Every structure is written in C-alpha cells, then in structure tokens.
Amino acid sequence: MGSNGKKTIVVTRFDPDRDEVPRTQSYEVPVQSDWQVLDALNFIKDEIDPSLSYRWSCRMAVCGSCGMMVNGEAKLSCKDPLSKYGDTVEVTPLANFPVIRDLVVETEGFLERVQRVKPWIIRAKEKAVEEGPVRQSPRELADFSQFSMCINCMLCYSACPVVGNEPHFLGPAAIALGHRYNLDSRDEGADERYQIFREEGGVYACTYANECSEVCPKNVDPAAAVNQAKVGAVLDWAKGLILPRGGEG
Amino acid sequence: MTEVLRHDIVIVGGGAAGLRAAIAAVEADPDVSVALVSKVYPMRSHTVSAEGGAAAVDRDDDSFELHGYDTVKGSDFLGDQDVIQYFVQEAPKELTRLEHWGCPWSRNEDGSIATRAFGGMTTKRTWFAADKVGFHMLHTLFQHSMRFDRIVRYDEQFVTKLIVDGGAVRGVSALDIREGVSRAILGRAVILATGGAGICFPFTTNGNIKTGDGMALAYRAGVPLKDMEFVQYHPTGLPGTGILVTEATRGEGGRLFNRKGERFLENAAYGVGSKLELGPRDMISRAVDQEIRAGNGFEGPHGQYLHLDLTHLGRKLLETRLPFVLELCRTYVGVDPVTQPIPIRPVVHYMMGGIDTDIDGATEMPGLYAAGECGNHSLNGANRLGSNSLTECLVFGARAAIHALCFAKGVEAGSESVARQQTEEEAARIASLRGQRKGGESLARTRSQMQEVMEEGLGVYRNQDGMRVAVEKLAQIKERAADIRLEDTSTVFNTELTAYLELVNMLDVAEVAALSGLARRESRGAHACSDFPERNDREYLHHSLVRFDDRRPRVEKKAVTLGRWEPEARKY
Amino acid sequence: MKGLILRLEPVIWFFFGSGFLIGCLLFPATIFALGIAAPLGWVPAEALAYDRVAGLAASLPGRVVLLAMLVFPLWNGLNHLRHFAIDLGGVKRDLWIAPLCYGAALVLSLGALFAVVRL
Structure with missing residues (x-):
C-alpha cells in the first residue's frame, strides 16, 4: 500500500x-x-x-x-x-x-472482578460426559450469544465513569459476563450471581452513562447486559421476599 | 534471596492445552497444587485466534474409523496410528465436556450440536461456534478454570529455563516480566504447553507471542524435537497482514479462483480430486502457490494473490456462520465478502513438529510432558487436518495432566537449593542482557533476517540447495545474535528483553526445522521438495528427530507406528 | 445509612425503572391529550370538563394512576441526580448525596400520597 x-x-x-x-x-x-x-x-x-x-x-x-x-x-x-x-x-x-x-x-483488578461473578456453568447436579451434550436450541443460544463475545480488552472500564469513581464496581465486562451465564439455558446459578450483583459495587452502581457500549470493539453492548441484569436482580430479590432462601441478607 | 515456590505440577502456557491440563489435574486429584505459568494472561493466548472449528465424530454417518483414516491419510502416513486411534475416540468426550462447561457451540434446529465440513474430512464432523471457535473454547476453559483455587496462576511470567537435576525436570525458572526478578517454581512434573513458532516466519497467521519458547526450552535441555520440517501453510491468509481466513469459508461452500476466473483446483495435477476446495491444506497451498508462480494471480500492493469467493453463499449464511470473517475482511483489506471476493495467499499457520512425546505426552526426560502445538505426539504427521488441533489441545492436554499427576505422586519434590542456584544463574544472565550495549546488531533487523531466511528456505516448496543455504545463514545469524544491542535497561516490563529471549528461542527452533528438512530427501505432506517430488516410504517412513547433543544439533530417526492402514498413494 | 441504601437498591431501582416507563409512555400520552389533541379540538371539550376529570381522578383506579405518575418519576429523577453527581464528583460525595436525594424523594412521595388521599 x-x-x-x-x-x-x-x-x-x-x-x-x-x-x-x-x-x-x-x-x-x-x-x-x-x-x-x-x-x-x-x-x-x-x-x-x-x-x-x-x-x-x-x-x-x-x-x-x-x-x-x-x-x-x-x-x-x-x-x-x-x-x-x-x-x-x-x-x-x-x-x-x-x-x-x-x-x-494493571490487569489484576479486572480479572478479580471477572472471577467474582462466577463465570462458569453452575448446576445443582453436573452432567456426566456419557450423557452427551445438553440440547440448546439456536434461539436459546441467541439469548446470550452477544454477551459471550467479550474479549476482555477492558476498553469499557476505561470509558465507564463509575469505574473511575467507585473502586468496588464490578464494571461492564464482568457484569455482562455474569449475565451471559445467567441467560444460558444450561446454567442454574442465576440466584448466586444476582446476589453478587446486588452487593456494593454491583449492578445498581451503574449510572446509565452507556459509554461502555459506545467503545466496545466487539458490539457486546455491555450497557444492555447491565440494565437487563438490574431487572433480573430486582425480580430475583422480589422472589426472595416471597420464597425466602436460606442465608440471604 | 531468590524466591522458590512449590507446586506439584507446573504447567507452562495458558492456552487451550495448558488450561485443559490444569483443569484435568485438579479434577483428578483434590489435593494437587497446580502452577499455571504464562508469559501472557491466559485469555490472550493464541488459541483465541482459531476460527473454524474442532473435530470430533458426532453424526450417525460418521465413525471413529473414518476420522482415523482421514487423519492418517492427511498425515501422509506419518501419524502414529495408536495415537490417532486414541485421539478420535476421546475427541467427542472432550468437546462434550467443553459443552457442559458452557462453550457456545452452534446448534441445529433441534438443539443438537451443529457440524460443518472441513478440508480432508470425509463428512461433517467439525464442531463450531460460528467462526470464533478458538476464542470461545479459550474463554470457556479460562472461565471454568477460575472455579479452582488450586490452580495458581502466574501471569506474565516468562519461563527462561527448565530446572533439571539428576536428569529429571524439577521445575522452571521464570522471569517476572512486571518486576524483572526471576523465581524458581518447583514442580514434581512440568507440562509444556507454549504453542507453536509461527513468528519464525515473516508472513504468518500467528500472534506475536508464538515464538517456540517451550520447544526451545526442551531442546536446550536435551529433549529432541520431532518432525520440525513440517510447517503448515494455510492456503487462505489476507495479503499484507497474514490474518487467517478460516477454512470454514470453504467448508461452507467458498470457492477459489485465479485471475482467469478458473476454479483451478479442478486441475487433476493438484491432486485434490473431487474434494476441490475441501482438499487438505498442504495440497491447496501448493496449488495456490503454483497458480501464483504461473502468473495466474492478481497483482496487489503486497504481492500476488488469488480470490476466495463467498458471494454466492448469501448475506444471511455469512452473517450467522462467518461473522468474524466479514469483520476481518472489512477491517483489514476493505473487502466485503458478501459482495466481493476475498484476496488470499498461503501463509504459515501451524507447526506439525514439536517436542517429541509419546502417547501420554511424556518426553524422554523424566517428569517433562508436552501438549498442544508445542508437543508432538505424532498425531498430525506430515500434514495436520484443519480442526484436529483444537481437539488435540484438549485430548492430549488432559492426558498429559493425568500422566504427569501419576508421575508426580511417585517422586520427591526437587531440591530447593539446586532450584535456587540455577535460578540465580538465570537471574544473573538476564541482568547482564538488560541494556547490553556491547554489540551493534539490531534486534528487529536480526529477527527479520531470520524470518526471510525461513521463508526462502522452508516455503511451500523447498529444495536441498535452499535448505542448505538456510542452515548456513541461520548459523551466521545465531552468531550475530550474541552481539545484539539492547537499549532498555528497565527492570519493569522490559519487552525488548523478552523479545530478545524470544528471538533466541526462535533461532533454535528455526535451525532444527531447517536441519530436519535438509535430511528428508522426499516429498511428504507439507514438506514438498521440488528436487525430490515423490514420497519415499522405503527410506523416509520415519519421524525426524533433532537432538541438542554436545552443544550441537544431531539429526536422528524414530519409527512410525503403523496399524490397520498401510501406506498407500495419497489421492483424493 | 450506606448499608441501608445498598439493601434498598432493588426497590429504588424498581421505582426508578417504573418512573422511566411512565416517563416514556404516560407522560407523552398525557401531553398529547392535554397539550395537542384538546387545543386542536380532537377531543370533545366535555370529555375534559372539570367535574368529569375530578371525578375520574378521585376514583380508586384514578388515584392509583395519579400516585404512580407522581411518585415513580420522582424516584427516577432523583436517582438520576444522584448518579449524575457520582459521575461528576466521585463516589465519596455519595455518602451525603444518596441520603439527600432519596430523602427528598421520600418526603415528596409522602406529600404526593397525602395529596392523592385527600383528593
């Protein structure tokens, strides 16, 4: 050229x-x-x-x-x-x-946040390999697919005004990742993650600036994930009121 | 005083093979402590760039026999058939495991796993997650590994030496890139999973971190490298950058054309028969190379290229199955594959060769194992089939871990004083390199020289003269490398220093590849010699070994394990 | 106080979200009806007669709608104000901004409740 x-x-x-x-x-x-x-x-x-x-x-x-x-x-x-x-x-x-x-x-703090949202499949009973793959329809896959595209480049943490202000904030990528597992039809761990989402620096610390989605080079739209996670965390909280779970504060 | 850390198993490399090994170890033994040492954060590992898929028998019309035969034939009969047998049987289990861990495999309407066609495979057996398979596999493995607190990560730690005592490996010396200090990490067993060495070449799909570090570590410790002459050229790289355009484009129906508009693979001389674009990589790369040499290429700013045409596949299919290809072509060559053909040319993609191991991943050195691209279990022989390598990382990563675990249980931990002494020697060596101003050679220029020599000598086609020149020139470059001027004196994140260490590693790997190639006077798989165009089973149906012995490389042979499939002419 | 607010976050956010929804749907509809449709004569004048509207508002469903239109947007606005302050000035200020905003929202909400009940 x-x-x-x-x-x-x-x-x-x-x-x-x-x-x-x-x-x-x-x-x-x-x-x-x-x-x-x-x-x-x-x-x-x-x-x-x-x-x-x-x-x-x-x-x-x-x-x-x-x-x-x-x-x-x-x-x-x-x-x-x-x-x-x-x-x-x-x-x-x-x-x-x-x-x-x-x-x-420094990348350590970022990875610590990623780990905090338990980014792995949680099931009451783990499947044995002999049982073969779990069925998941293309539609169920599409439910979370976008939020699984994060490459951990941390641009969203640079753009987010809350990350700069609130040292405990989970941040866009980590919340999007936790939300990705919550939306996965194979996962049963949403209530654990919602509890983390409601802690200090969780989803409600987000101030709706939407900058994360603006800078995301992979169109993950973490802002959408954070806001969906807020709704999910409210519903899960309300569910907890009606059907009290052991140990929840 | 130099810090000495203790673990049961030390894994070097945090890509698919290293992560799979780490998980396998902690799952098999609830008490084991695993160190996962990598020069980058695991999610940066080059597994992330794999696009097309991972092979495993899944469909009713498929069988282990078929996958086995395809792999043996793809390897040009240089793959060990016991290894291949084991591989094809384990493959579906490993990919299923990854499914259970959350890998977002693409699906059929009924929710079952979707599979796509790939080069050299008889039927659709390549599992995929759109065209970001490596990315999804790596992140699934990395995220799953976070469950286990007994996997202790040492990120951005560059292993500079294997700690060897009494003929057995006892751990590694690792340079902390951030702090500039060297530490000893003791392990009863060590698994190398550092990937390939594509950066030995100027034009490669590989990321900048793929510098053959593990291969060089083992080689310098006296463990031979095997089949290093077999360098896989991927037929479809973007001109200029060398960015990979996945074989899945052809699996989904993409076609290759020359400047005359001919679908040149129809030419019987290219040997792909009715498979056409779904032939094996070595043959298609040769065909593309020959077309370009014959003047049938398009002229471009980065040299000649041919066309990969996907326009007939339609926007919908491309957007759902090949979105990454669309993004890459639009971003890096300004071409929209929905409406325009993609410019492509062959590009170095994968090293079939690696650290010589047996089926368990064990090397000659007690306690030392290897898995993934840096190891060579003799699965891929002279030519790897596309989508076998991601599965290979899982199958042999897990197996190496299980065997390393057994080994570790039977031996005492290494001596702390030996580890400290060897690491202090390393620290002193590294300290003297930092800002070494004595020489006048440039690091970047020396690296480019090596890359040019490798491209000249070990291209798609090679010959004796070319490889001999490569061996001579590499020896000269190695000598000059001692006089490279390093200007960065900082102890913190000194990437000039790590680039130098990487170059030294690559020079060893490059030399071994050229020597192996020179010794193999035949054409087999990816090793195509213009002066010896035929395969010669009588003299060369054996693996090539190069061993660092008495401070010199020595070329040896190792028998191939045949089995139910006798060598036959490789025709498609 | 900080812990209390953290625990109440889901409720606050529910109020905030509802306020957002009302702001998006009911406010434009009201503005359209009262500000555009009525002056242009698209709605018959008697439909907006004082007695009729007052009666409508005083009915139980009317009071509920009125309360929702008053209370939720309050929380929406004050929650926004709080977060805007965080974006601008840092989380440290939140120690007094959050109680101030939500305190104001609470007082105003109680006022609205009082007014609606007295209707």
Whole structure:
C-alpha cells in the first residue's frame, strides 16, 4: 500500500525505574495508508525506540491485549486505522487503570472482578460426559450469544465513569459476563450471581452513562447486559421476599 | 534471596492445552497444587485466534474409523496410528465436556450440536461456534478454570529455563516480566504447553507471542524435537497482514479462483480430486502457490494473490456462520465478502513438529510432558487436518495432566537449593542482557533476517540447495545474535528483553526445522521438495528427530507406528 | 445509612425503572391529550370538563394512576441526580448525596400520597 506521508505519534511514557511522573515523547513515523495505530507503535519499537513498552499479540482484534487511549478515546490499537487521524496522534495508556509502564496497565483488578461473578456453568447436579451434550436450541443460544463475545480488552472500564469513581464496581465486562451465564439455558446459578450483583459495587452502581457500549470493539453492548441484569436482580430479590432462601441478607 | 515456590505440577502456557491440563489435574486429584505459568494472561493466548472449528465424530454417518483414516491419510502416513486411534475416540468426550462447561457451540434446529465440513474430512464432523471457535473454547476453559483455587496462576511470567537435576525436570525458572526478578517454581512434573513458532516466519497467521519458547526450552535441555520440517501453510491468509481466513469459508461452500476466473483446483495435477476446495491444506497451498508462480494471480500492493469467493453463499449464511470473517475482511483489506471476493495467499499457520512425546505426552526426560502445538505426539504427521488441533489441545492436554499427576505422586519434590542456584544463574544472565550495549546488531533487523531466511528456505516448496543455504545463514545469524544491542535497561516490563529471549528461542527452533528438512530427501505432506517430488516410504517412513547433543544439533530417526492402514498413494 | 441504601437498591431501582416507563409512555400520552389533541379540538371539550376529570381522578383506579405518575418519576429523577453527581464528583460525595436525594424523594412521595388521599 502506498505511503501516506508522516505522522507524529505522541506517546505517554512512564518507567517506574526512572520516572517520578509520566512524560510524553514524540516520534515521527512514516506511515502506510493501510496501517493501524499498532503498526505505528511497532515501527517505533523496531526502528526508533526499542524501550517503548505495550502489549499486543494477535493483531486481529480478538486477543484483547492492545487496548489504549488514542486521541483520548479507548481503542484496540490493532483495529484503529491511522488514516482517520490527523498529522498528530496522541497515544496514552487505558484510563482508569494503574499504569505499570508506558502503555501497559494493571490487569489484576479486572480479572478479580471477572472471577467474582462466577463465570462458569453452575448446576445443582453436573452432567456426566456419557450423557452427551445438553440440547440448546439456536434461539436459546441467541439469548446470550452477544454477551459471550467479550474479549476482555477492558476498553469499557476505561470509558465507564463509575469505574473511575467507585473502586468496588464490578464494571461492564464482568457484569455482562455474569449475565451471559445467567441467560444460558444450561446454567442454574442465576440466584448466586444476582446476589453478587446486588452487593456494593454491583449492578445498581451503574449510572446509565452507556459509554461502555459506545467503545466496545466487539458490539457486546455491555450497557444492555447491565440494565437487563438490574431487572433480573430486582425480580430475583422480589422472589426472595416471597420464597425466602436460606442465608440471604 | 531468590524466591522458590512449590507446586506439584507446573504447567507452562495458558492456552487451550495448558488450561485443559490444569483443569484435568485438579479434577483428578483434590489435593494437587497446580502452577499455571504464562508469559501472557491466559485469555490472550493464541488459541483465541482459531476460527473454524474442532473435530470430533458426532453424526450417525460418521465413525471413529473414518476420522482415523482421514487423519492418517492427511498425515501422509506419518501419524502414529495408536495415537490417532486414541485421539478420535476421546475427541467427542472432550468437546462434550467443553459443552457442559458452557462453550457456545452452534446448534441445529433441534438443539443438537451443529457440524460443518472441513478440508480432508470425509463428512461433517467439525464442531463450531460460528467462526470464533478458538476464542470461545479459550474463554470457556479460562472461565471454568477460575472455579479452582488450586490452580495458581502466574501471569506474565516468562519461563527462561527448565530446572533439571539428576536428569529429571524439577521445575522452571521464570522471569517476572512486571518486576524483572526471576523465581524458581518447583514442580514434581512440568507440562509444556507454549504453542507453536509461527513468528519464525515473516508472513504468518500467528500472534506475536508464538515464538517456540517451550520447544526451545526442551531442546536446550536435551529433549529432541520431532518432525520440525513440517510447517503448515494455510492456503487462505489476507495479503499484507497474514490474518487467517478460516477454512470454514470453504467448508461452507467458498470457492477459489485465479485471475482467469478458473476454479483451478479442478486441475487433476493438484491432486485434490473431487474434494476441490475441501482438499487438505498442504495440497491447496501448493496449488495456490503454483497458480501464483504461473502468473495466474492478481497483482496487489503486497504481492500476488488469488480470490476466495463467498458471494454466492448469501448475506444471511455469512452473517450467522462467518461473522468474524466479514469483520476481518472489512477491517483489514476493505473487502466485503458478501459482495466481493476475498484476496488470499498461503501463509504459515501451524507447526506439525514439536517436542517429541509419546502417547501420554511424556518426553524422554523424566517428569517433562508436552501438549498442544508445542508437543508432538505424532498425531498430525506430515500434514495436520484443519480442526484436529483444537481437539488435540484438549485430548492430549488432559492426558498429559493425568500422566504427569501419576508421575508426580511417585517422586520427591526437587531440591530447593539446586532450584535456587540455577535460578540465580538465570537471574544473573538476564541482568547482564538488560541494556547490553556491547554489540551493534539490531534486534528487529536480526529477527527479520531470520524470518526471510525461513521463508526462502522452508516455503511451500523447498529444495536441498535452499535448505542448505538456510542452515548456513541461520548459523551466521545465531552468531550475530550474541552481539545484539539492547537499549532498555528497565527492570519493569522490559519487552525488548523478552523479545530478545524470544528471538533466541526462535533461532533454535528455526535451525532444527531447517536441519530436519535438509535430511528428508522426499516429498511428504507439507514438506514438498521440488528436487525430490515423490514420497519415499522405503527410506523416509520415519519421524525426524533433532537432538541438542554436545552443544550441537544431531539429526536422528524414530519409527512410525503403523496399524490397520498401510501406506498407500495419497489421492483424493 | 450506606448499608441501608445498598439493601434498598432493588426497590429504588424498581421505582426508578417504573418512573422511566411512565416517563416514556404516560407522560407523552398525557401531553398529547392535554397539550395537542384538546387545543386542536380532537377531543370533545366535555370529555375534559372539570367535574368529569375530578371525578375520574378521585376514583380508586384514578388515584392509583395519579400516585404512580407522581411518585415513580420522582424516584427516577432523583436517582438520576444522584448518579449524575457520582459521575461528576466521585463516589465519596455519595455518602451525603444518596441520603439527600432519596430523602427528598421520600418526603415528596409522602406529600404526593397525602395529596392523592385527600383528593
């Protein structure tokens, strides 16, 4: 593909070994017209400054490693054409996460939230392999299919105003994932997850900003999942009033 | 003082094989403690990029015999038939297990599992979840693994050495990428599940993390690599990026055309017979390569390409069964497959070769096991059939774990002082690399040189001269690699350092592949030699082994396990 | 207080959601009937005669509808206000914003109840 002239990539740098606070560094990069933002970073790393640190792997928008802010918006850098930006492009680490180095952010808290919603099939009695696959109609599959598409890229946590404010908030992706299992016809664990959804930082902490769905690169629509989960959590709560369960507060 | 952590089983790699092994171990033994060590968070593992499906007998018109025969024939009779037999029998159980764990397999109207056609398979036996099968399998496994607190994850830890004591593996030394320190992780058994090494080549479907780390770890510890000359070229990669366009496109009815508008696979010389686009990958890649060489390709900014046409399949089918292909083509080549043909060319996709193991995943070294693409159980022989490898990760991941568990019960834990000493040596070596400014060679350029040599020497077609040149050049590059200049002195997330360690690993793997190829003077499966165009069962019906012995690679042979199917001409 | 609000979240959210629904359906319908259809003469004037409407409102179903139209949107608005404040200023402020908003909603709801019962 043809060259598209040069662009200045302004990157936020931070190395805890030497920097007190983050600094910015500009790189002049000769770009190709079919490049994504990630291609420019790889050019910088290979040709200009090998100390630039960022995560990436699949470069086909499915491994979820390369999330960052491009001109202030949360993006997967492998799926963000450079051509749509002007001569200067600003790349910063994902917002709302502690920075480890340069564009690399802390992932632990996110995975801890994912784990908190019990993202696995819960059944009173587990099926034996000999019984074969559980039947599930295409319609039942479609009920949760969209919410199973999350690649854990964490862009929604960067965009969500609550994540920045409320340290306990489960966040869009984790709630969408819990909701995905609640909607799965093979699962029987919804009441356990609804209880988690009603805890502090659960679904009701969401302030309906809808930013999560705006930035989602996989059209998971986590905002829809969160709002559906709110309804589900109310119904489950009301059910608990009528048919009291042991141990519920 | 260097930290020493203790577990019963250490698994290196958090993709499908590693996660399946971890789950199998904790399910089999309620007391076992498993360390899952990976240089990336498990959900970033390259399993995530697999698209088309996972094979297992499910339909009434199918049988283990048929799946077995297809796999043997696909392997060009280099697959071990006892391994294949076991694989096909376990396959449906493993995919069913994944169904029970929540994998969103696509369904027929009656709620049963839907299956699709795949290359080299006689009938529809490939289970799928639209065209994001690897993604769904990986996330299902990862999420399911979170149930078990006895699976202790060590994320973003780069294993730099196997701790070996008294001829047996005792654990690993792992560099904490975030903190820059090395730790010893002791295990009575170690399972390597680090995937393939596609980044040895410039044009590959593989993610940037696939650098043959586990293969190199085992190789340097004296464990041979097997059948490394067999590199699978996938016929349909997007020009420029090498992004995979799944074989499921052809399974659903996609067709390949050259510039003259010919459906060139109809040409009997290409050997796919009436299977046409559903022929095995090695044959179709050769056909595409030949068409391009004959000048029948389209001219594009990234070289010549052919067309994969899906336009006759209709929007509805493409949107329900191949949505990811639509997204990838629209995003990365600006083509809408609903109305336009997709530009494609062959691309490095998979290493048939790997760490030599037996049917249990056990290597020659006591306590060391391997599973998934980094291992070689002799399932795939000279050519893997599409959709066998995801299933392979499950079947042999689980089996390796069970056997590693048995082994672990019978041995004492390794010595802490030996582990500490070996890890401190590693830490010192790594510390001296950080910001090593002595040499003048560039890391990125050295990597590109290796990739170019591999593409030249071990392309779709090879020959003796080309492979000899590759071996020589790789030796030179290896020498120069010692003089690579590293500028990043930071201990925190130093990706220049890890890229260097990866390059060193790839150079070992690349050298082994070239040496194996040079020794095999015949054409079999994916190893197509223009100077030896025929298969030669009399001299070469054996596996290739390369062993690191006395600081040099040594090429050896290993017998193939035949069985009910005797080698015959491979015609479709 | 924080714990109490957390426990009441499902109720608050139910009120909020209902308020949203009423805001979407009943308010536009009312505006259409009173603000557009009546001035344009699409509804006969006697249908909106004071006595008739007052009688309608004072009937039991009328009072229930009236109460719902008054109370739920209150909770909808004040819940929004609370979350808007969180988005802007951080969760720390929520310690006093939440009681303030829901306190106001409660007082106003009781006022509405009083008014509707007295009708």
